[in-house]
Amino acid sequence: MNLEFSADELAFRDEVRAFIGENYPRDISASALRDDMSPKDLVAWHKVLGAKGWSVPAWPKEYGGTDWTPTQRYIWSEENARINAVMPLPFGVSMVGPVIYTFGNEAQKAQHLPGIRSGEVWWCQGYSEPGAGSDLASLQTTAVRDGDHYIINGQKTWTTLAQYADWGFFLCRTDPSAAKPQEGISFILVDMNTPGIEVRPIKLIDGGYEVNETWLTDVRVPVENLVGQENKGWTYAKFLLAHERSGIAGVARSKRGVEQLREIAKLELLDDQPLISDFAFASKVSQLEIDLAALEITELRTLAGEQAGRGPGPESSILKIKGTEIQQRLTELTLEAVGHYGTPFYGGIPETGSNEYPIGPDYARHSAASYLNMRKTSIYGGSNEIQRNIITKMILGL
Amino acid sequence: MDFNFTDEQTMVRDSLTRLVREKYDSDSRRAVIASESGWRPEIWSQLAELGLFGMPFAEEDGGFGGGAIDSMIVMEEFGKGLVVEPYVPTVVCAGGFLKHAGTAAQKAEHIGGIVDGSRIFAFAYAEARARYDYANLESTAKKVGSGYVLNGHKTVVIGAPWATHLIVTVRTSGSKRDRDGISVFVVDKASDGVVTRDYPTIDGRRASEVFLENVSVPADALVGEEGNGLALIELVTDEAIAALCAEACGAMKVAQAMTVEYSRQRKQFGVPIGSFQALQHRMVDMFTEYEQSVSMTYLATLKLGEGENERKRAVSAAKVRIGQAAHHIGQEAIQIHGGMGMTDELAIGHYFKRLTIFDSEFGNVDHHMKRHIALSGG
Known part of the structure; x- marks a missing residue:
C-alpha cells in the first residue's frame, strides 16, 4: 500500500500536462460560470479530447476508452482541474454512453457512441418529472406503442441545458398496469428535434438558466430507439445513476477550489492583515481541506475497487454526499471571504472592458451566485437524503 | 419582566402585517425588484402615513416617543415580506445619528423629512x-x-x-x-x-x-x-444590528413555515415528505433555531440602552447566533424544497438570499464572535 506515483505515472502526468498546455482552447474563459458560457465554449475542450481519443477515459477500450488505471484517471482529473478546464458534459459521456454500450444493440452503439465521444452530439436527460423527483419510479410520462413507433406524452423537468440538446434519453412508462412502479418503465432515446417537444427555461435563484421544463406532446419515436428490453428501463436507470454518482464527487475540482479560496483569503484583508492569517477563518479552510483529503482517499479506494471489477456500488453514495457537502462549503467560505462583495448581483453587469467604476475585485463576481447555485448539488443526482437511504438499505442492511 | 407589546405596538404590528400581506405578496415583490427603480415610493408614503417613521423619535423632535422595540416590531414584519424599502438606513441609522448626536438645528432640518417620508438616507x-x-x-x-x-x-x-x-x-x-x-x-x-x-x-x-x-x-x-465619531457609530450600528436581527427573524419564521407547509403538500413514495422522520427532525431544528433567534433579538434590543460593554456583548451574541441560524434555516429550507427551492419562481429562494446576505451586514459571525470574546475578558 502506498500513495507514490511510479516513474511511468510521473511520465504520464508530464504527457498529460503538456498536452493540456498545448491544446486547451485559449478563448474559453476559465472563471466563467457554466450558465454564463456559450454552448460553443461548453464543448470546445470535449471536441479536442474527442480528436485525441481522451474524451471518454472511463469507457471500455473497445468503445473508445483509454484503458487508464485508476491512478492515471486520477492524474487526468487533477491536471484538468489545475487549469479549471471545462470538461465534457456528463449527459453523454458519463450517463447515456455507458447505458448504450452496456445495454444497447449494435446499431445503437454505431449510431450514438461516435457522436458522444467526439462531442458533436449534445445530450440531455429526461428523468425527473414535477411529481417524480426523489421518488423517480413514480414517473408519469407515457410511451404507447403505435406500429413501429412509440408515442410519448408527458412532462419532464430539470432537463439540464436541454436548450442546446440534439438528443435526450427519457424514462417513460410503457406498462401502466405493472404491479410495482419500478416495473413497466422503458429507457428511450429521443431526437430533440422531433415535433411535439417544447423546452421552456427555468430561472434559478442565482439568476441563471441552466435547467428546463420539457413538454412532450404526441412525440413519435421509432421503436428502434428503445434501449434494451421494454419495461426493463429501471435497471438501466439505476445503472446510470450509480455512474453519475461516482463522478459527482468533484474531488480534483474542489482541491483547485480550496487553492483559489486560499488565494482569495490572502488578498482579502482583516485588520490590514491577510484574512488567511486569521485563525478563525484559516481553521475553517483547513477543516474543509481535511474533509477533502478524506474524500480523496475514499474515492481512490472506490476507483481501485472498480478496477478490481467491483462497483460502482452503493458506496458511491458516500462520495456523492461528502463531495457535494464539500463543494457547498467551499462556495460558502468563498462568499464569506469576500465580505461585502458577496452582496452585489453581478448578473448583467459587464465583466471587463466597462468604463464604469468596478464593483469589488474580480474574484468576488461569482461568489454569491456560485454559493446559491451549488445548493443544487445536494438535491440533484438523487438527493443526499436518497443517498443516505441507499446506504441504510444496501450497506447497513436496515 | 414583561415580554408583551403595548396595545399601541400591537396595533401597529397588526396593520403592518396586513399591509405586507396585501402589498408584498411574492409576485408583487418580484415585479418591484425587477423594475427600473427597484422599490415603491408609494409604499414608502403609505408607511409614513401609518406613522411608522416617527415612532422611534422623541416627541420634542417630532416623533412619537418610542424606541428600539418599535423598530424591532417593524423590521420583523418587514422580514416576513422581504420588504426592500430602506427603513434601517433611514430611520434606524440616520435617525439614530441625529437622535444621539444631532444638534437642535440638525434635528429640525432632517427628522421632519424622515417622519413624513420625504427624506431618505443611506x-x-x-x-x-x-x-x-x-x-x-x-x-x-x-x-x-x-x-x-x-x-x-x-x-x-x-x-x-x-x-x-x-x-x-x-x-x-x-x-x-x-x-x-x-x-x-x-x-x-x-x-x-x-x-x-x-x-x-x-x-x-x-x-x-x-x-x-x-x-x-x-x-x-x-x-x-x-x-x-467611533463610539457613536458603534452605538448606531448596534441599533441597526438589532433591527436587522428582527428582520432576519421575520424572514426565518416565514421560511420555516413555508418549508413545513411544502412538506405537507409535496408527496413522494405515495406520502407527504413531511411524514418522514428524517425531515421532521430537521424541521424541528429549524424551528428551534428560529425561537432561539427571537430570544436573542429581544436580548439585543432590550440591552441597547445599557452600558457600552453590556450592550455590545448582547448585540454581538445576537448577531453570532442569528447569523448561524439564518444560514442553517436558509440552507435547510432550500434542501427540503428540493429542486423547486432552486427556482426563482418559488418565494423560498428569495428568503434564502436575504438570509444569506444578512450575515455580512455590520459584521459577520466571526467578527462578532471576536468582539464577544474581547468583551468577555478572553
Whole structure:
C-alpha cells in the first residue's frame, strides 16, 4: 500500500500536462460560470479530447476508452482541474454512453457512441418529472406503442441545458398496469428535434438558466430507439445513476477550489492583515481541506475497487454526499471571504472592458451566485437524503 | 419582566402585517425588484402615513416617543415580506445619528423629512479594504474654510440609489484604524462631487458604490464631535444590528413555515415528505433555531440602552447566533424544497438570499464572535 506515483505515472502526468498546455482552447474563459458560457465554449475542450481519443477515459477500450488505471484517471482529473478546464458534459459521456454500450444493440452503439465521444452530439436527460423527483419510479410520462413507433406524452423537468440538446434519453412508462412502479418503465432515446417537444427555461435563484421544463406532446419515436428490453428501463436507470454518482464527487475540482479560496483569503484583508492569517477563518479552510483529503482517499479506494471489477456500488453514495457537502462549503467560505462583495448581483453587469467604476475585485463576481447555485448539488443526482437511504438499505442492511 | 407589546405596538404590528400581506405578496415583490427603480415610493408614503417613521423619535423632535422595540416590531414584519424599502438606513441609522448626536438645528432640518417620508438616507460606512472595521477608513474630510471637503470611496451602500441624503463616515485625523479621528457627516446626495454607481443586490435590494470627489459640505454637516465619531457609530450600528436581527427573524419564521407547509403538500413514495422522520427532525431544528433567534433579538434590543460593554456583548451574541441560524434555516429550507427551492419562481429562494446576505451586514459571525470574546475578558 502506498500513495507514490511510479516513474511511468510521473511520465504520464508530464504527457498529460503538456498536452493540456498545448491544446486547451485559449478563448474559453476559465472563471466563467457554466450558465454564463456559450454552448460553443461548453464543448470546445470535449471536441479536442474527442480528436485525441481522451474524451471518454472511463469507457471500455473497445468503445473508445483509454484503458487508464485508476491512478492515471486520477492524474487526468487533477491536471484538468489545475487549469479549471471545462470538461465534457456528463449527459453523454458519463450517463447515456455507458447505458448504450452496456445495454444497447449494435446499431445503437454505431449510431450514438461516435457522436458522444467526439462531442458533436449534445445530450440531455429526461428523468425527473414535477411529481417524480426523489421518488423517480413514480414517473408519469407515457410511451404507447403505435406500429413501429412509440408515442410519448408527458412532462419532464430539470432537463439540464436541454436548450442546446440534439438528443435526450427519457424514462417513460410503457406498462401502466405493472404491479410495482419500478416495473413497466422503458429507457428511450429521443431526437430533440422531433415535433411535439417544447423546452421552456427555468430561472434559478442565482439568476441563471441552466435547467428546463420539457413538454412532450404526441412525440413519435421509432421503436428502434428503445434501449434494451421494454419495461426493463429501471435497471438501466439505476445503472446510470450509480455512474453519475461516482463522478459527482468533484474531488480534483474542489482541491483547485480550496487553492483559489486560499488565494482569495490572502488578498482579502482583516485588520490590514491577510484574512488567511486569521485563525478563525484559516481553521475553517483547513477543516474543509481535511474533509477533502478524506474524500480523496475514499474515492481512490472506490476507483481501485472498480478496477478490481467491483462497483460502482452503493458506496458511491458516500462520495456523492461528502463531495457535494464539500463543494457547498467551499462556495460558502468563498462568499464569506469576500465580505461585502458577496452582496452585489453581478448578473448583467459587464465583466471587463466597462468604463464604469468596478464593483469589488474580480474574484468576488461569482461568489454569491456560485454559493446559491451549488445548493443544487445536494438535491440533484438523487438527493443526499436518497443517498443516505441507499446506504441504510444496501450497506447497513436496515 | 414583561415580554408583551403595548396595545399601541400591537396595533401597529397588526396593520403592518396586513399591509405586507396585501402589498408584498411574492409576485408583487418580484415585479418591484425587477423594475427600473427597484422599490415603491408609494409604499414608502403609505408607511409614513401609518406613522411608522416617527415612532422611534422623541416627541420634542417630532416623533412619537418610542424606541428600539418599535423598530424591532417593524423590521420583523418587514422580514416576513422581504420588504426592500430602506427603513434601517433611514430611520434606524440616520435617525439614530441625529437622535444621539444631532444638534437642535440638525434635528429640525432632517427628522421632519424622515417622519413624513420625504427624506431618505443611506448609510455609507463600508470601504473596500476595511471589511467590518468601522475605524479602518481611507475616506477623509479636511477642514477648508468654514466647512469640510470629503474624499473617498464608500462601498456597497445599501439603499443609496433611492436616497436623498447620505450619512458618511470619514477620517478627519489620525492614521488608519486609530479609534480617534473618525467623524460622521450628513451629505446631500445631490452635492457636487458625489458620484454613484448603482446596482441590484443578490437579495433584491439596490446599492451603490459612492465616490466622494472633493465634496464640499458646511460645518454643520458634521454630526457629533469631530474626531470622536467611533463610539457613536458603534452605538448606531448596534441599533441597526438589532433591527436587522428582527428582520432576519421575520424572514426565518416565514421560511420555516413555508418549508413545513411544502412538506405537507409535496408527496413522494405515495406520502407527504413531511411524514418522514428524517425531515421532521430537521424541521424541528429549524424551528428551534428560529425561537432561539427571537430570544436573542429581544436580548439585543432590550440591552441597547445599557452600558457600552453590556450592550455590545448582547448585540454581538445576537448577531453570532442569528447569523448561524439564518444560514442553517436558509440552507435547510432550500434542501427540503428540493429542486423547486432552486427556482426563482418559488418565494423560498428569495428568503434564502436575504438570509444569506444578512450575515455580512455590520459584521459577520466571526467578527462578532471576536468582539464577544474581547468583551468577555478572553
